[in-house]
Amino acid sequence: MTVENINIHQLLPNSEVNGPGKRFVVWLQGCPLNCPGCFNPLTHGSQGILMKISDLAKQINQTKDIRGLTLSGGEPLFQLDAIKQLIRLTDKRLDILLFSGYSWNEVVNDEAKKQVLQMVDAALLGRYNQKLSHPFRGKKLVLHGGRIKPEELKPWLSTEIVLSDGKVQITGLYKK
Numbered sequence: 001m002t003v004e005n006i007n008i009h010q011l012l013p014n015s016e017v018n019g020p021g022k023r024f025v026v027w028l029q030g031c032p033l034n035c036p037g038c039f040n041p042l043t044h045g046s047q048g049i050l051m052k053i054s055d056l057a058k059q060i061n062q063t064k065d066i067r068g069l070t071l072s073g074g075e076p077l078f079q080l081d082a083i084k085q086l087i088r089l090t091d092k093r094l095d096i097l098l099f100s101g102y103s104w105n106e107v108v109n110d111e112a113k114k115q116v117l118q119m120v121d122a123a124l125l126g127r128y129n130q131k132l133s134h135p136f137r138g139k140k141l142v143l144h145g146g147r148i149k150p151e152e153l154k155p156w157l158s159t160e161i162v163l164s165d166g167k168v169q170i171t172g173l174y175k176k
């Protein structure tokens with residue numbers, strides 16, 4: 001199904017702590033999974049920023065010196081048609097990393113979700129587990145196509161603090 005809009009929580013055009021290299025990060029709005037201790041509860045509801053997918057893709061494709069696109073959330077697979085459309089319109093030179101709270105079994109047993117897995121270069125799948133000390137917190141790494149190497153997804157130990165328009169945004173994966 002072709003959709004026009006995507007519901008966004010936040011954008012960060014130039015991040016170095018959300019996957020290998022410099023990346024454009026899209027946090028999608030909306031998540032039905034309710035992981036205990038969720039690190040981003042503001043993404044749960046439906047009140048995000050509605051953007052035209054073609055405009056967002058244009059913004060991504062025009063961003064200079066980035067290696068890839070990271071899709072995070074919220075839950076990207078909650079907006080399946082929108083992220084498929086976004087991936088289709090994204091410059092094919094950019095690699096794509098997906099963070100999803102859905103497990104490997106949930107994704108591969110659902111044809112529509114599985115299609116997304118086949119469209120991205122790497123995915124970290126599974127519910128967030130606040131009890132695990134590993135920075136990926138119980139997620140399973142899935143690699144596809146060889147553009148992202150497993151060693152590039154060793155846990156990042158850095159955070160990134162971005163100040164913009166009087167707002168502070170702290171992002172990245174870190175070990176507690």
Ligand code: SF4
Binds near residue numbers: 035128
């Ligand atoms: S999948 Fe992510 S956003 Fe959704 S509840 Fe779990 S940790 Fe929070």
